Amino acid sequence: MATEKSKREPEEKGKESAREAALDFIREVINKDLETNKYGGRVATRFPPEPNGYLHIGHAKSICLNFGIAREYNGICHLRMDDTNPCKEETEYVEAIHNDVRWLGFDWGKHEYYASDYFQQIYEWAVKLIKAGKAYVCDLSADEVHDHRGTLTTPGKDSPYRNRSVAENLDLFERMRAGEFSDGSRTLRAKIDMASPNLNLRDPVMYRILKTPHHRTGDKWCIYPTYDWVHGQSDSIERITHSICTLEFENHRPLYDWFVENLGIHHPQQIEFARLNITYTMLSKRKLLHLVKGNFVRGWDDPRMPTIAGLRRRGYTPAAMRNFCKDIGLTKTESVIDVTRLENSLRDDLNKTAMRVMGVLHPLRLIIDNYPDNQTEELDAVNNPEDAGMGTRKVPFSKELYIEEEDFREDPPKQFFRLSPGREVRLRYAYYVTCSKVEKDASGKITTVHCTYDPATKGGDSPDHRKVKATLHWVSAKHAVDTEVRLYDHLFTKPDPEDAEEGKDWTSNINPKSLEILTGKLEPSVTKAKPGDRFQFERLGYFCLDADTTPQKFVFNRSVTLRDSWAKIEKGQKE
């Protein structure tokens, strides 16, 4: 094993350094800023979620980026809750965010912040802009503001309230804060340019009246700053150097720049990257919320969900997710990642780390006619052929076994190497067996396969070195542990879930067969497992013990199948 490792290491190191050599465009900007000493050698990033839902794999990309950069540059990464809309935010989500970021392997230390902690400062800066004649109270309704904004191709019109005196603005704004006006009746707006080709600069709203209690500030405020007004200033307050965000905020950057410049405060550099898209996967927080609220799934942590909580329950490891985020790269090009990339990252990780075990999903009885009736043998099985350090275990063997239905064909097609009448195969770690006959029920369905075994092949090797073309997994019938197994398929039937037929919406693409539940048989060693433990069921896939498990009933989630080249061949034969 030691020699194998030393053989592999140079390769892996080579790959690492090659990866490091090719810096992504964001790290290039940071390097440049370090060279020019733009921020005095500091690197400070932040991950700024709104606590209005669970984090998903797209957020994982951002988390890995922001915390990763901080780690690499010996900098710092803040966790900041962007909680500026009291109507949508809940403490439950804050806790879920903590959980998920930590689970992914990142630590914000003491640097946890809330935009709501800055409300007073933000308010004072608003007053400052009013005094400078750069913000005004506007009495237009939401609809009227919309009408005045103009369109993508035509300029907007100034609000009739745009030229109020500073004194009047100050008075009105103070009374907005005091709760004198009803929700939506007035706003504070930045005075920029109603004719700007960038609509974000057409006197954007900075404050709205919202008499709704906030999850942290309670009823202290009845006016709340908009995201556009608060976000950049929050970054500035925290002295963030590089504000990394997704592409849709590119058009907002001029506005954020306008705010910090007119306030004369620290100016972070915003850098935008393309958000993650994955085939057969929905990555819109709003729509994921709809899936949960509409009971299309069993909750935020349903193993079919692309949420971090869902993937965790499915059996994903933090390392697999981090590797995935690293592998997909970072650009400004909008792209769609094939979901098999995500699955492959899990296979890669679990192949090296998961304990092997034998389990049968679709049991077919197999009787070894020439095996002693009441005999049980304890056979040695390797726990992980990739890691000898994981040792071996004993697996009980007896006359009656279960094998996988798929592993027997009475009339084998071309290239089918598994068991069929007259054919000899290996039962993993046990014996060579040859099929002598089958039993069928009235409908013609095969109920039992009879075999004879060769006692000389104990352990799975034949002294005469004769070859068998297949090795089957099996479970001893009288030692088998029943388990519920949940098999998952993509939550959506189309690569692009948004691609709905005329007159239908994205929910019409939800896969009605995304969950299949069955009862399987497992070797008894799994009874020691704890929820969250991951296994490879040999020749089938990776499975994770679910939290629904009770002392009476095991529940396994299939995290991902193994690659299956026979399935591919068979599919090709049918076409």
Added chain:
RNA sequence: UACCCGGUGGUGUAAUCGGUAACACUACAGGUUUUGGUCCUGUCAUUCGAGGUUCGAGUCCUCGCCGGGUAGCCA
């Protein structure tokens, strides 16, 4: 129809000051194998188009074409 951003193989990313288009995944073909897994080997693009600058262009210039974003008091 305005503004902003993007366009390299089936997919995702690379390619210092312009200098032989590289890596990974997939697919396909082999090899190893007590998992049809893993692992190993091989094969698969002249960079959206047209001009231009240059000894030399994926990189620079011009004009097109295509895709995405933007008209919340959401973030």
